[in-house]
Amino acid sequence: MKKTEISLIQxxxxxxxxxxxxxxxxYITKAAKEGAGLVAMPELFHTTYFCREIDxxxxxxxxxxDGKTVNRFAALAKKLGIVLLLPFFExxxxxxxxxxxxxxxxxxxxxxxxxxxxxxxxxxFYEKYYFTPGDTGFKVFKTSAGNIGTLIxxxxxxxxxxxxxAMKGADILVYPTAIGTxxxxxxxxxxxxxxAWTTIQRSHAIANGCYAASIxxxxxxxxTTFWGQxxxxxxxxxxxxxxxxxxEITHASLDFELIEKQRQTWPFFRDRRIDSYEGILKRxx
Numbered sequence: 001m002k003k004t005e006i007s008l009i010q011x012x013x014x015x016x017x018x019x020x021x022x023x024x025x026x027y028i029t030k031a032a033k034e035g036a037g038l039v040a041m042p043e044l045f046h047t048t049y050f051c052r053e054i055d056x057x058x059x060x061x062x063x064x065x066d067g068k069t070v071n072r073f074a075a076l077a078k079k080l081g082i083v084l085l086l087p088f089f090e091x092x093x094x095x096x097x098x099x100x101x102x103x104x105x106x107x108x109x110x111x112x113x114x115x116x117x118x119x120x121x122x123x124x125f126y127e128k129y130y131f132t133p134g135d136t137g138f139k140v141f142k143t144s145a146g147n148i149g150t151l152i153x154x155x156x157x158x159x160x161x162x163x164x165x166a167m168k169g170a171d172i173l174v175y176p177t178a179i180g181t182x183x184x185x186x187x188x189x190x191x192x193x194x195x196a197w198t199t200i201q202r203s204h205a206i207a208n209g210c211y212a213a214s215i216x217x218x219x220x221x222x223x224t225t226f227w228g229q230x231x232x233x234x235x236x237x238x239x240x241x242x243x244x245x246x247x248e249i250t251h252a253s254l255d256f257e258l259i260e261k262q263r264q265t266w267p268f269f270r271d272r273r274i275d276s277y278e279g280i281l282k283r284x285x
Contacts, residue, residue, distance in 0.1 A: 004145045004254050006038045006172075007031035008230040011247040012219025013048050017061065020046040021069065025076060031249050032080035037106075038145035038254075040085040042176050042217045042230075043153050044099070047089060049178040049217065051127045052224050058130065062091035065113055070102050078108030083145040087152060087176040089130075090115070099131045101150050101176060103141045114139045114150035118158055124182045124224055127154070140168040146256055149210075153177040156201055156214065160280065166208035167269075171256045173204055175214040183223035194227055202237035209235045209263040211254055218247055235262040 009027045013020045024045055031039050043049070046069060050058040063069050069088060077084040083106055090100035090113075099116035115134030119127045138161060141148045149170025155161045156175045165173060179197055181190045197214075205212040211234060218228040231242035232252035241252040263269060279285055 002255070002257050004037045004256075005035050006040065006145075006213060006232060006252050006254055007034070007036035008213060008215045008232065008241075008243065008250040008252075009039060009041050009045075010216060010218055010228050010230045010243050010250065011042075012217060012226070013044075013046065013221075015048060017046055021072065024073070027247075027249060028073075028076060028082075028084065029080065031251075032082050034249070034251065036082055036251065038083045038085070038143075038148075040174050040176065040213060040215045041087060042215045043087050043178045044089055045087050045176070048221050049224065049226070051130055051178075052124045052222050054126050054129050059091075059097065062089045062097050064091055065100070065102060065110065067091075070104075070110070074102075074104050074108045074110065077104045077106060081106045083143045083148075085148070085150070085174055085176070092132075096132055097130055098134060099127065099152055101152060103143065103148065103150060106144055111141045111143055112139065114152070116152040116155060117161060118154045120154045125154075138165045138168065140165060140170045142169075146171040146254065149173045151175050153179070156197075156204075159204065159207065162204035162208055162212075166204075166210055170208075170210055171259060172211035172213060172254060173201075173208070175201060175212070177214055177216050178226060179216055180224050180226035190227060194229065198229070198231065201231075202233050202239075205233045205235060206237040206266075207268060209266060209268065210259055211235060211256075213252075216243075218245060235259050236266075 103111040117134040121128040149165035228245040
């Protein structure tokens with residue numbers, strides 16, 4: 001696949017999971033009707049970002065990969081003829097849960113899953129309580145909409161994750177996320193944090209000569225206000241499309257043939273000193 005149309009679905013969620021699923025289906029269907037071949041959803045697409053607090057009742061929201069939610073949206077992907085990236089709360093076994101993304105082909109089959117590798121543990125982001133660190137390694141899925149590198153939220157701050165995923169052949173790095181400001185943070189904090197969030201992902205696109213997309217949520221949940229601003233950037237970090245702070249669909253056209261030209265001009269992969277990087281395997285020098 002040389003070209004594809006991607007749509008990022010940005011919206012808010014409530015504690016009513018059925019309503020969230022219905023909202024997601026509405027936006028996915030709308031994106032497909034508007035020409036999307038690849039649709040990407042935000043992190044934990046049909047629940048609130050429950051990790052802002054520690055409460056064991058939220059484990060009831062977890063489902064297996066072959067559960068009703070993934071099956072429902074696999075059927076929807078087939079009906080619409082789209083590739084769908086679906087991040088959800090996975091129950092693998094009793095006491096073992098993951099922050100997972102299912103990659104669904106346009107025929108409704110599950111191309112595979114990616115489990116979030118980097119798990120944060122900070123005020124408002126208590127993910128280590130809920131999620132086991134991912135065991136899939138970094139993944140690229142060769143789909144009918146292109147070679148998709150799957151990463152999730154906290155993964156987006158690590159250049160190693162982007163590099164290893166790009167080295168596996170990703171045309172685009174896709175980051176479903178849930179990021180915003182906490183109750184005690186002001187507008188200045190928001191601007192600073194949001195700029196850093198955008199900059200790091202644009203830098204991954206530049207350093208790896210590929211596309212990058214980040215899909216955020218909106219709304220306020222328990223004092224956390226998500227700032228939206230989902231975006232797609234090109235192989236030199238240029239912003240192609242960006243959302244505002246409200247619920248919306250953001251569309252972008254991707255031309256994967258540009259990747260080779262970009263890497264010819266900026267041959268970072270050629271010039272990497274792979275004979276000198278053994279220190280990267282240490283926690284700290």
